[in-house]
Amino acid sequence: MARHQVPGLLDRLGTLWREFVAPQGGSALAHLDPDLPDEQLLHLREQMQACLDARGGDVSARTRAAALGHVYLGLSELGRRRFLTLMATEFSPDRDVVDRAIAELEAADDAEREQAAFHVYQALQPPRINLLKQFNILPDGVKFLVDMRAELLKFRSGHPELDGLERDLMEILTGWFDIGFLELRRITWDTSPAAVLEKIISYEAVHEIRSWDDLKNRLDSDRRLYGFFHPRMPDEPLIFVQVALLNGIADNVHDLLDVNAPVGDPALADTAVFYSISNAQKGLSGISFGNFLIKKVVSTLSAEFPSLKAFATLSPLPGFRVWLEQQVEKDGDDLLLPAETKAVTALVRRKGNGARPPALGLFGRLLSAELWQSDKDTAEVMRPILLRLATIYLVSARRFPEKGNVPVAIDPVAHFHLSNGARIERLNWMGDRSERGIRQSAGLMVNYLYRLQDIEKNHEGYSSRGTAALSSALKGWLKG
């Protein structure tokens, strides 16, 4: 639909352009080839240098930066790669200056040392970081840099020369998106503009929003949707969470999303279930807001609904199935406890399929046949086995990240909630029967429980030793 490509940033830049940039020779920039051929790179380099030198004063420098931003938005993908590479390679710290500053630091006596160290620090700051910051003058300057980093993350693989630029952007964005600058906003059908709702639909990453009606249902009076926003990106959620106000902890997502279910009275609910958290900005990957979002929403809901007693999630185990299949491949039926082996064998015999054990063992065959979703007998046998193995997965499937010697959960969702100080509360059989639910989580869903008084202790246990806090029911599963 061609009509929807609303000019947006470019459009609003238009005014700025007419006001400031065009009269100051920006027009030369306006006619660049979208692929930025070599002969034009030189011209671009000069303009960048003029920005850094603040030629014509600060205001002129900023309008030049706006013009450069304008240029960037008009480039092809190839052109953008070349633009970013130019910034990354031509505006690095000056080696001679750095070496000289280090020499001075090494020669400094104690009284001079701090000043000398500061000079090294200054020498090491790449000039391009100032250029990047100047783009903030663009009408949507913050979003501009967020999107630039998203592209950089796409481009950088195999291009280590872009690493420094990406690091600089990350540093800038980490500062700008400090939690202290963000606003928690409730998204509602009655007050939120369509432009924001449209983005919620598009950014939802856990349980796809299939239509405006589906969204409206998720904004009904017994549901809440909160997001963090940056004041300079008022129409762009950074991260958002969907909450259901219920009686008791939800054990499957299908009931939650059923548009025909009756609407509950939120004033009577005792439980808030966080059933979806989505990061919305690729360009902010690595900058974490989820922790603050959950706690801020817990605090907001507690104030509004004094009757709420429990705050829990309903979450997938996205890495479980892959992990489980690796275990089956490695250990076959040795994964099972004796009683489980007996039940599996009896079932296979009863169903009469196969004379001798297959390569991956009987359990592996049952798992891949996926009859446990539909066949009641099979489900009865598989249910306790899968729940037990999923508990093991959450509690002990760990990896060691590059830095540090504390193990972290393989499951990314588990890692997120355990880092935040939640407890693993309950596993739910057939909590998510969608194609993705079966494929990733073997249909299971897990409830993580947030108890304010335990959060700090749980966090410390996990972040210092990798230990997961566990409900006593789940401890039972571990014992088999």
Added chain:
Amino acid sequence: MARHQVPGLLDRLGTLWREFVAPQGGSALAHLDPDLPDEQLLHLREQMQACLDARGGDVSARTRAAALGHVYLGLSELGRRRFLTLMATEFSPDRDVVDRAIAELEAADDAEREQAAFHVYQALQPPRINLLKQFNILPDGVKFLVDMRAELLKFRSGHPELDGLERDLMEILTGWFDIGFLELRRITWDTSPAAVLEKIISYEAVHEIRSWDDLKNRLDSDRRLYGFFHPRMPDEPLIFVQVALLNGIADNVHDLLDVNAPVGDPALADTAVFYSISNAQKGLSGISFGNFLIKKVVSTLSAEFPSLKAFATLSPLPGFRVWLEQQVEKDGDDLLLPAETKAVTALVRRKGNGARPPALGLFGRLLSAELWQSDKDTAEVMRPILLRLATIYLVSARRFPEKGNVPVAIDPVAHFHLSNGARIERLNWMGDRSERGIRQSAGLMVNYLYRLQDIEKNHEGYSSRGTAALSSALKGWLKG
């Protein structure tokens, strides 16, 4: 979708109820049967009387009124009829008081007369009008009365005992919806909440909005949508108009609504085309805003876009086809000019269908065969005939309304724009090829032109004599 029946008014009333009404014995009211059987009517009557007597003071009276409103919203259709009939019949002016006041007026001398007349005036004000006004205390009290009138209009046919109540409501609403209280608001994708946009989709009466994408397209940067709102009904448009900013006057609606058409630059447009005006509130029928809406939008757009030179509509002729078929039935081929008869006859002969003239004449047969939509030859012959007859329709198809002896256009859209002082500018062949466009308007659309300097003169001509202002091109058609 059961989940969408959001409580709305009832929900918000809840708070009020808990605060004020329930403690004051409102609970008795809360348990009425939705059909309002006779024995409960008496109780209701008492509560209404208590409201009017302001028992317990003004605040108590108002909370009682809120309770009554609450009751009304919980009633079945039958119950509501009975509720309205109760108000209409039991709280009329007191006949004795009226007669006494008239007697005093007739006995009054000149000095006393004004005072005496005022007493008659007071005596004639039905008590129910005060009851109706007290409902304004409801959180959505204004909408409450608007919707009550919509129901009353539905119920009243065949029930003259409801006429007085409807008249009272009309009087109240006419005062409350005075143009001076209304706000013109621009509806946009980026700022308007989904709850308002959803209503635009549902209330659009001219060219159906088929989806959220269709709506987004109508809110693009070269389109405008304005509505009047009442401050006490902030989410409810009263009337709204859709405008396209174009170069030249649009001659068909299909190009206007094409989501694949390129987006124009509104700053370069020379023409604003009003292509849809919809009244949104059934309960406000008979209270006219369209006139003010068009002129306010013309004034707003002129200020924002100095390049706009012309303001025109692209409108249906919803009564044309019916009128035309009546003419055909009456006069058959006598409707045609000699040259037209010749062309029609030649066409029929060429196409070879039919040996002798059918009952309604050749033209009638062509018209009903509807080949003129698809067959190029037929269209060529029919085009000038239909355009000429449509011009006649607009200019001379008139009726005499109940009161007054000035004729008004049969076509309701023509009547609206001619009353507003517009000129009939152009007729467009195949301007609306939709099923409804063919069925009602024979596929034609008309442009009415608004020129500020002529509006008053055109209005006077039409409102005093029924004369339509006409472009010279259309005057040509009249001559054939």
Added chain:
Amino acid sequence: MARHQVPGLLDRLGTLWREFVAPQGGSALAHLDPDLPDEQLLHLREQMQACLDARGGDVSARTRAAALGHVYLGLSELGRRRFLTLMATEFSPDRDVVDRAIAELEAADDAEREQAAFHVYQALQPPRINLLKQFNILPDGVKFLVDMRAELLKFRSGHPELDGLERDLMEILTGWFDIGFLELRRITWDTSPAAVLEKIISYEAVHEIRSWDDLKNRLDSDRRLYGFFHPRMPDEPLIFVQVALLNGIADNVHDLLDVNAPVGDPALADTAVFYSISNAQKGLSGISFGNFLIKKVVSTLSAEFPSLKAFATLSPLPGFRVWLEQQVEKDGDDLLLPAETKAVTALVRRKGNGARPPALGLFGRLLSAELWQSDKDTAEVMRPILLRLATIYLVSARRFPEKGNVPVAIDPVAHFHLSNGARIERLNWMGDRSERGIRQSAGLMVNYLYRLQDIEKNHEGYSSRGTAALSSALKGWLKG
């Protein structure tokens, strides 16, 4: 300060004028003499008639009305009198039409009667009421009519020909200022614009606000100021109330207004004291909001501060001193109880002033000497007497208003709070030592107590029999 006469209404009308009025011959109106000499009255009359006839359509009529409003604002006081008299006398109901309608009503059978009665009702509506309503199109149209009524109230004494017009305005304003349309707004130092605060300073009628610092003190964190506003008069409070959040009921106004007193913690307060209520618009006199204001504020404060247990006023007795002096004149020392007489006599003897009783008795002499304010001995004797007589004043000083046979309190403040269902709780000696406090209330102040559960009962007692609800302590005073 000439610079402060900001154009305001006229200024904003300017735009309207340029847009609509001037092009339509409004310019003729623009050059009227501010005194409206006779020869111009005729022209004005014509324009008014044109408005009523809606010549040129509704929009034209409204722009004509705006032009007339413009004219009015530019007139001298004499001119305005003549303008209003013109409207009042020339646009009354048509006597012949009324008589004819009455004749038809009297001839009507039962089936026709309702319709005929309605015709009489219509005939009795003066045309000028429509003209008045049309002024609502002015940018500050609502304020325009409010101010017009204020002037009318000033002009009308001795001019019964203006009564009808004033009645019409009252009817319009009563409808427009229905409580359902008003917004309760909290006024604060941090959020309210100076233009609103300036009006609070100017409209305060009970305890003068002496400076911006005084106002800031009254808006501190342990104080509240709420007002009702009309959406079309957003900068104009209609009525406002000042509240102190305290521990215990305040017994004098000096501590309340002391800018050097420590700020309390409102979250710990158990009592909200309403220490000033001011009506702000002369043009709305007779339309009562105070009742709703107090109850709405009680409800708002209760929700915000659950620790609040009591809601009381600290109020003057503005009619007490006058009443008391009338009693003294009439009854002299017979007003006193025997023990009081003894104490007074002893005091006079001790102080040695005067050999024989003065004309008005000893008590009258003490009262007018006003030594009771400063002399400790005198105060000791006078305190119980004045408190007892003030109780009698509140409880039994009654008058009979024109209509109705229920007595009402002579004291206007007592009448207001007793009508609202409050109880007389306590009398405070030297509650207001200001010059006005002494002159009007003999330095006393009274606390009226609002208890939600008693309001309706108290109201009924007072409005049906004139009985005041009284605390047991005060009942004690009555007994002496």
Added chain:
Amino acid sequence: MARHQVPGLLDRLGTLWREFVAPQGGSALAHLDPDLPDEQLLHLREQMQACLDARGGDVSARTRAAALGHVYLGLSELGRRRFLTLMATEFSPDRDVVDRAIAELEAADDAEREQAAFHVYQALQPPRINLLKQFNILPDGVKFLVDMRAELLKFRSGHPELDGLERDLMEILTGWFDIGFLELRRITWDTSPAAVLEKIISYEAVHEIRSWDDLKNRLDSDRRLYGFFHPRMPDEPLIFVQVALLNGIADNVHDLLDVNAPVGDPALADTAVFYSISNAQKGLSGISFGNFLIKKVVSTLSAEFPSLKAFATLSPLPGFRVWLEQQVEKDGDDLLLPAETKAVTALVRRKGNGARPPALGLFGRLLSAELWQSDKDTAEVMRPILLRLATIYLVSARRFPEKGNVPVAIDPVAHFHLSNGARIERLNWMGDRSERGIRQSAGLMVNYLYRLQDIEKNHEGYSSRGTAALSSALKGWLKG
């Protein structure tokens, strides 16, 4: 006025404290001695370290930071000094880590160098900078750091150990107050809250605002007041400018501020005169906004008032008198041109005061006698001399700042406007007759003219060579 010390930050922190901090052992911090004795410093150091280590997770770290901020606000001046010194000295870069990183950098080959350089950069970042950033979580965290820097600037003289901390704060604030984050807001009487207006009154640094009436006058319809605001400090202007919309460039400030002068019609003005620019936040000194403010306001006013042709200032010469007296001390009457000497001598003779030349020469005596303000004859002689010398002062009184070899104007106001690319347009005799005006600027005022097309050229001339752009009239004065 004790009542006005509204808790503000502490108050709002209260909620945060109750929510987060207190339950996590923050209470220990709550009972520190305001002077921070040594034994408590250790405890504080531990809490700071816990923040940096993010013990208990990010959210806990932030609540700890909030607690520390809370502590800081409760400290005495001595305590604050000790708090800041603790941060400055205990959380500097680790010398060993830095040395090791440098050793690695020196050993790195080309491929490793960028990474190694980044490690040095990281090692040089003082940990305290992270602590400072964490204070952003405070409800008024941005203002907190701004005020902390204001205090640091006060404390640091003679305390070089605070330099590093001050530099870190400057770095953080420079980033946070990037022009791209600031909002231009118009301050008006009708819309701006008293809390903001009160700050305008208090922060005005050029022409004192003497009362609320004086302020109201400066906000009248022919005046404008604009300021920059940070979204996290909505009630705190950062810098603001006052503008008069006039016909012709104002030549004195007394007419501008006269509350009795007639109000002009801004739509007819041809000149915008910037007559006062004030920085409002001491803690942001060294971060420059004025340049952007002026250009943004020029652009805003141009769009609103197309009739504006010139943008100029009316500015003091605050360093002129001091400079002039230094010249007189040095050169005595040699400062004068022959014709001027003649005129001065004749005047002195005529007035008959003094037989022989005084120490500082005749001109010096005249200057210090200050008769030129009141005596017409003296003024006539002094006027051309002072204007000529003031021109010389503006054009050639230069100093060389620490860094760089480009001379800058001694006069700070001249330096500001010349840096911004303005031209010196006109000198005004007796433009400011206030005590300060006479004492600092010898009563002169200067108009700097902003012409968009010359700004860049003027800026370059001044910033590269110290050359001032000059009107031809002033060039004439230079020639004498």
